[in-house]
Structure formats: structure tokens, C-alpha cells
Amino acid sequence: MSLLELRDVTRTVIPPDQPALTILNGVDLTVEAGDRISIVGRSGSGKSTLLNLLGLLDMPTSGLLTFDDRPVKSYSGAARDRVRGAQIGFVFQQFNLLPGRTALENVAMPLLYAEGRSFWRRKKLAADMLEEVGLGNRMHSMPDRLSGGEQQRVAIARSLVRGPRLILADEPTGALDLDTGSSVMQLIDDVATRTGAALVTITHDPAIAARARDHFRLDRGILTRADSDELAAASEALS
Amino acid sequence: MKRAFTSLVGAVVEAWQELRVHRTRVLLSLIGVAVAVCSLTTVVALGGIVQQANQELSERQSGRPASLFVSAFSNQGTAIDSATMDATWAETLARYDITYGSRVLQTAQAVPFTTGVVDVQTQAVDQPYGEMHRVRLTEGEWFTDDDAAGLAPALVVNQIFWERLGSPELRTHPTVELGAQGGRPGTTAVIVGVYPVSSYETEPAMFMLADQLSAMTAARPSVAVQDPYGGGGSTQYEMWVPPAISEQLMEVVKRDFTSALATPGGGTGGVQVDVYRQDYAQYGDDPFLVTKLVVGGIAVLVLLLGALGLVNIALVTVKQRVREIGIRRSFGATAGRVFFSVMMESVVATIAAGAVGVIASVLLVQNPWTMDLIGQGLVSDFPPFPAEAAVLGLVAATAVGALAGLLPALVAVRVKVIDAIRY
Structure with missing residues (x-):
């Protein structure tokens, strides 16, 4: 049973006074529990749109998108939000911590949308995760009051606090220096390994992409498998 | 059910965090709401008190609804025998079981003060008059049965009269010599009560019982400056009856008086009897409608201005919160939850501001200085802070909060999550 699957997915938008624009075209991708996938692509290649679809934030124009083998189209909007909250954790490039809230409150935030013990024990769970x-x-x-690396750690703790089965990392080291970025990626890897969560990293950094087991390249809306050796070489050259 | 409960608690927690984080902005915007609610509540409350003051003044002057006045006069120009009038009056009150009826005679009595003898304006009334005209006393009490049975006339004097006597303790039964002048002895009268005066009154005045005035005048005709019956002044006959039966009573009282005053030879003998209402409510319409409309209009205007300020700030700040809303959505907040949280934040804040506004309004309206200013010492039943004004204030605050929260909440649920996060 696949965790997330895209079959021949297309996403088209119609900009005002312009012809329809196909952002994703015939995308096929299967994410299983415990997978480590990287997707590289230049700006404008459709990475954000793909992230929206993977995070159940958007719906494909055509094709099939399933979560736990169930077509996402069959979920109501609120049900999709709940599945996202419970099963998917986001790590963003700009950390996106809520200003004015402590690290603990930031990590506890996703648990405000949980139910039962997770909701009532949110402070304890958040403290443990920190x-x-x-x-x-x-x-x-x-x-x-936190450094960039610390902020990203808080963001990682926040994305993992509900025990997601899928972690979506969108340029997770983009705002960090090389060493800090490396240790943050190691942390994400470790936590994902321990919890058995799948990790999909979207990046333009070949070194970060090289850490994954499965590599994909997104170019002009078309997703293709990337050559691991090529990525490793690019990563080597950059380092 | 469990989900609904945790959602509610979660939304309140979120709202509280928002208020805490943005306390400066929230405080600034809520000051406007608190001031608006305070103004609204104060205006409504003061309106109620002013209305009560007006009503009491009207009732003091022309009686409570429904006050019926009976007058009779002869078409031949001859005086109607006051004894017959009094007897007919007493019979009428007894026949229709009317508790509140009073004769009222305006007269004057010479009263010696230390500064000289003054002709004091005097109203000779019956005991029920005090209740009928809301006579409020600052010292002593209104005429009792004991006072009516006493040999010495009892007096209820105004504050000026009392102060001219040196403000004596009433339990010492202070007396004055009515009609005493230039060594001529007067009639000893006992002061039993003191009533307040408005700021524009400067002269002493007093009440006494009509029967005692009559007896006193009969015993010593020289003491009266103006004879109560037939000598110039004319007695008014006034009854306070339930408004619902006032029309019916007017007819039967007129019929009975006309019949009683008819000449022995038959017919009415040219006697004209009138029974009419003079109280403020005689025309049926709400006499304070204009006051209420003006007060209501001002209150609504004040509230609209407050609401406008809040909506303005809310719309400006929602732009800054798009990113935060996007983050919450990405972590599982449903559109409904985001809508509810933003609404809740606005409503919780404005209810708190409304409560502060209402408390400030109560402190403003119910302090002695304001009471004195509005009441001018004339309002006896100063109404408590009107509950409807407080409720109106809180309801208005909630409505303003909901209204001010609605637009940002609608904007919030339309946020495109990833765009918001990358914004």
C-alpha cells in the first residue's frame, strides 16, 4: 500500500487575460513509508505546485492523486485538512515560526488541531519534542532570540510533533550556512528514520538532494528520475 | 462531540494567544470599542434617568397617570357651596372605592421668622396627596393619621422654610405661630416633615392638611391671609385612578357630581361640572418618544463610529496575518477553524472591551455628582443603572466584534496556503 501516489497528474492554471499554463504535466510519483526522496529543479520548474499537491493543499487538474490508496478527491475540504494535520509535516525554507510565541508554543501549535490526549497533553508532547x-x-x-539553526530545529520539532507519516521539506537548508544546513538535514533524517516517516525534500541544492535514496528532477513541469551519480558529482563539485 | 469541544477550546486558546501577542494593537483598537460601548451605555442609562426625572417632575406638578380633576362652577356666577362640594367628593371616593383622592387649595399663611413675617405659599391637601405627587422628604415624614387627628395643625415645610427656622431637629417637634403678627397670637402649628427644593426656588413654602386649614380658619378667621373656601381661592379635587378605567370613571363622576349639585327644584340649575385628566400621559402617546429617539440616535451614531474604527484596524491587520494563517492551515487548521478563530478573537476582545465600557459607564452614571447634576435634588426614585443599557452595551460590543471579525475571517479562509507562506 502506497502512502502517496500521483498518476499522470497535470496541473494547469489560467492566468488573467492569458492562455492556460500547464505547470505540471503527466507527473508520476509513488511515496512509500520510510522513503527518502529528493526533487530538484530550478525556479519556475513547478516545485511549489508539486509541493502543494503532495501536501494536499491543492488538487490536480487531471490525473489521480491518492493518499493511503484513497483518491484525495473523495475527501471533503475539512477532512483533507485533518489528514494533512495528522499525517503530513512541513519544514519550510524560511522556518515560518509564529512570531511572538515561544519555541514551546510554536511546537505545540499543530496539536491545537489534534484531538483527545494529543490535544490536552500538547505542552508535554511539545516539550519532549524540543x-x-x-x-x-x-x-x-x-x-x-534563536539562531537560524535553532529556528529550523524548532520548525522540525513542530513538523514532527504529531508523528506524521510524511515529511515535506521545502528547501529546508536554504536559509542556513553549509554546516548548520548539514546538521539540520542529519536531524531530519534521523527523526524520519526513527519514526518510519517518509521524507520528500524539494531543493535546488544537489548536496542536499544527494542525501536521499531516490532522486527526481523537475523541469518545466515534467518529473523524471535523476541520475544519482550525476547528483553525487554535482554535490562533490559544490563542496 | 469530542472534536467540537476540543475545537472550541483550541479556538479560544488560539484567540487568547493572538490577543496576547498583538496586545498593543488590540488594546488600541479596543479602547475605541470600550469608549463607544461606554458612550452608548451611558447615553442610554442617562436617557432613562432623565426620563425618570422628567416623569417625576411631571407627576409632581400634574399627578401620576391617570389623575382626574373635578371642577364645578355655576353658570349664574354664584359660588358653589364648598361644604356640598366636599361632601359630594367624599361620597364619590367612597362609592368607587378610590384610595387616592385629595383636595388641593392654594393659599398663603403669615409665618413669623426671625427676619420678619412672611406670607408663605401654602398648599392645603389631604393625606393621599403625598403619594399621588411623589412628595419626597429629607426630614421627618408626610402627614399621618395621628397628625390629622392632632389639635395643632401639622406642617410639611420646604427646605428654605426649615433653614430659616435654624434647621431644628424634628423630633423636638418644632412649632411656628401661623398668623402671629405684631403681638397678635397665632395658631401653633407643628412641623412634621421637610421636603427638598430645586435650585431655582428661593421662597419658603409648605403643605398642611385641608381639614386642619379649614378648622383653623373657622376658629380664627384672622389667621388666614386668604380664605380657603369661597373667599378667593378655589379648591381643586384630584383623584389618582388606574388609567384603564379612567375614561369610565370620568363619565360616572361627572354624572354623580352634576346630580348632587343640582338645585332642589330639579335640573342642574346651571351648574357646569368638568372631569378631566391633566397628567403627562393623558394623550396616550409616549410623551418621551422624542427624547428616546434622540438618545437612541446619538447612541447608534457613537457605536457606528466605534465599529468603523475597529473594522478599519481589523482590515489593515489581516493583511499582516496572511502568512500566519497559511502556516496554521498547513498544520491542519480547517477553513472553518480559521474562520472561527479569527471571529472568536474579535468577539472575545470586544466582549472584554464592552464589559470595561459598561463598568466605566456604571461608575460614570451612578456616582453622586452625576446624580445631583441630573436630578437637581428633585428625583426621589433615582432609577438603578438600567439593566437593559448594560445588556445593550454588551450585545452591541458582541455585534461589533462579530462584524469587525467577519471581514478578516472571510479573507482568512480564502488564503492560498503556500502563497501565504512564501509571501
């Missing part, structure tokens, strides 16, 4: 990413001593710090 301990896990090595920020047990910065729980009550505001985001603007």
Missing part, C-alpha cells in the same frame, strides 16, 4: 531536537533549554525563547 528535548529531542536538542532545544530543551530554549523552550521559552522567542523565535527572534
Whole structure:
């Protein structure tokens, strides 16, 4: 059973006063539990649109998108939001921590949309998760008092606090220096391995992409498998 | 059910966090709401009090609804015998079981003060008059049965009269000599009560019982400056009856008086009897309608201005929150939840501001200085802070909060998540 599957997915938008624009064209992708997938592509290649679809934030114009083998179209809007909250964790390039809230409150935020014990014990769960990413001593710090690496760790803790089965990392090291980026990626890898979650990393950095087991390239809306050796070489050259 | 409960609690937690994080902005915008609600509540409350003051003033002057006045006069120009009038009046009250009836005679009595003898304006009335005209006393009490049975006339005097006597303690039964002048002895009268005066009154005045005035005048005709019956002043006959039966009573009282005053030879003998209402409610329409409309109009205007300020700020700030809303959506917040949270935030904040506004309004309206200013010492039943004004204030605050939250909430649910995050 696949966790997430795209079959011949197309996404078209119609800009005002312009002809229809196909952003994704015939995309096929299967994500299984525990997968490590990287998708590289230049700006404008359709990475964000693909991320929207993978995160159940958007619907394909045509083709099939399934989650747990169930067509996403069959979910109501609210049900899709709930599945996303419970099963998918996002890590963003700009961290996107909520300003004015402590690290603990930021990590507890996704649990506000949970139910039962997860909701009522959200502070304890958030504190445990911050301990896990090595920020047990910065729980009550505001985001603007944290370094870039610490902020991304908080963001990672937030994305993992509900125990998602799929982690979507959108340029997760884009705002970090090389060493910090590397340690952050190692952390994401470790947590994903321990929890058995699938990790899909969207990046334009070949070094980050090279950490994955399956590599894809997105070019002008078309997703193709990338050559691992080529990526490794690019990564080597960059380092 | 469990989901609904956790959603509610979660939304409240979110709203509270929002208010805490944006407290400066929220405080600034809510000051406007609090001031608007305070103004609205104060205007409505003051309107109620002013209306009560007006009503009491009207009732003091022309009686409570429905006050019927009976007058009779002869077409031949001869005076109607006051004893017959009094007897007919007493019979009428007894026949229709009317508790509140009073004769009213305006007269004057010479009263010696330390500064000289003053002709004091006097109203001779019956005991029920005090209740009928809301006579409020600052000292002592209104005429009792004991006072009516006493040999010495009892007096209820105004504050000026009392102060001219040196404000004596009423439990010492202070007396004045009515009609005493130039060594001539007067009639000893006992002061039993003191009523307040408005700021524009400067002269002493007093009430006394009509029967005692009559007896006093009969015993010592020289004490009265103006004779109560037939000597110039004319007695008014006034009854306070339920408004629902007032029309019917007017007819039967007129019939009975006409019949009683008819000449022995038959016919009415040229006697004209009139029974009419003089209280403020005699025309049936709400006499305070204009006041209410003006007050209501001002209140609504004030609230609209407050609401406009809040909506303005809410619309400006929702732009800044697009990113945050996008982040929440990406972590599982449903569109309904985002809508509810944004609404809740606005409503919770405005209810709090409304409560502050209502409390400020109560403190403003119910303090002695405001009461004195509005009441001018004339309002006896100063109404408590009107509950409807407080409820109106809170409801208005909630409505303003919902209205001000609606537009940002609608904008919030339309946020495109990834665009918002990358914004």
C-alpha cells in the first residue's frame, strides 16, 4: 500500500487575460513509508505546485492523486485538512515560526488541531519534542532570540510533533550556512528514520538532494528520475 | 462531540494567544470599542434617568397617570357651596372605592421668622396627596393619621422654610405661630416633615392638611391671609385612578357630581361640572418618544463610529496575518477553524472591551455628582443603572466584534496556503 501516489497528474492554471499554463504535466510519483526522496529543479520548474499537491493543499487538474490508496478527491475540504494535520509535516525554507510565541508554543501549535490526549497533553508532547531536537533549554525563547539553526530545529520539532507519516521539506537548508544546513538535514533524517516517516525534500541544492535514496528532477513541469551519480558529482563539485 | 469541544477550546486558546501577542494593537483598537460601548451605555442609562426625572417632575406638578380633576362652577356666577362640594367628593371616593383622592387649595399663611413675617405659599391637601405627587422628604415624614387627628395643625415645610427656622431637629417637634403678627397670637402649628427644593426656588413654602386649614380658619378667621373656601381661592379635587378605567370613571363622576349639585327644584340649575385628566400621559402617546429617539440616535451614531474604527484596524491587520494563517492551515487548521478563530478573537476582545465600557459607564452614571447634576435634588426614585443599557452595551460590543471579525475571517479562509507562506 502506497502512502502517496500521483498518476499522470497535470496541473494547469489560467492566468488573467492569458492562455492556460500547464505547470505540471503527466507527473508520476509513488511515496512509500520510510522513503527518502529528493526533487530538484530550478525556479519556475513547478516545485511549489508539486509541493502543494503532495501536501494536499491543492488538487490536480487531471490525473489521480491518492493518499493511503484513497483518491484525495473523495475527501471533503475539512477532512483533507485533518489528514494533512495528522499525517503530513512541513519544514519550510524560511522556518515560518509564529512570531511572538515561544519555541514551546510554536511546537505545540499543530496539536491545537489534534484531538483527545494529543490535544490536552500538547505542552508535554511539545516539550519532549524540543528535548529531542536538542532545544530543551530554549523552550521559552522567542523565535527572534534563536539562531537560524535553532529556528529550523524548532520548525522540525513542530513538523514532527504529531508523528506524521510524511515529511515535506521545502528547501529546508536554504536559509542556513553549509554546516548548520548539514546538521539540520542529519536531524531530519534521523527523526524520519526513527519514526518510519517518509521524507520528500524539494531543493535546488544537489548536496542536499544527494542525501536521499531516490532522486527526481523537475523541469518545466515534467518529473523524471535523476541520475544519482550525476547528483553525487554535482554535490562533490559544490563542496 | 469530542472534536467540537476540543475545537472550541483550541479556538479560544488560539484567540487568547493572538490577543496576547498583538496586545498593543488590540488594546488600541479596543479602547475605541470600550469608549463607544461606554458612550452608548451611558447615553442610554442617562436617557432613562432623565426620563425618570422628567416623569417625576411631571407627576409632581400634574399627578401620576391617570389623575382626574373635578371642577364645578355655576353658570349664574354664584359660588358653589364648598361644604356640598366636599361632601359630594367624599361620597364619590367612597362609592368607587378610590384610595387616592385629595383636595388641593392654594393659599398663603403669615409665618413669623426671625427676619420678619412672611406670607408663605401654602398648599392645603389631604393625606393621599403625598403619594399621588411623589412628595419626597429629607426630614421627618408626610402627614399621618395621628397628625390629622392632632389639635395643632401639622406642617410639611420646604427646605428654605426649615433653614430659616435654624434647621431644628424634628423630633423636638418644632412649632411656628401661623398668623402671629405684631403681638397678635397665632395658631401653633407643628412641623412634621421637610421636603427638598430645586435650585431655582428661593421662597419658603409648605403643605398642611385641608381639614386642619379649614378648622383653623373657622376658629380664627384672622389667621388666614386668604380664605380657603369661597373667599378667593378655589379648591381643586384630584383623584389618582388606574388609567384603564379612567375614561369610565370620568363619565360616572361627572354624572354623580352634576346630580348632587343640582338645585332642589330639579335640573342642574346651571351648574357646569368638568372631569378631566391633566397628567403627562393623558394623550396616550409616549410623551418621551422624542427624547428616546434622540438618545437612541446619538447612541447608534457613537457605536457606528466605534465599529468603523475597529473594522478599519481589523482590515489593515489581516493583511499582516496572511502568512500566519497559511502556516496554521498547513498544520491542519480547517477553513472553518480559521474562520472561527479569527471571529472568536474579535468577539472575545470586544466582549472584554464592552464589559470595561459598561463598568466605566456604571461608575460614570451612578456616582453622586452625576446624580445631583441630573436630578437637581428633585428625583426621589433615582432609577438603578438600567439593566437593559448594560445588556445593550454588551450585545452591541458582541455585534461589533462579530462584524469587525467577519471581514478578516472571510479573507482568512480564502488564503492560498503556500502563497501565504512564501509571501
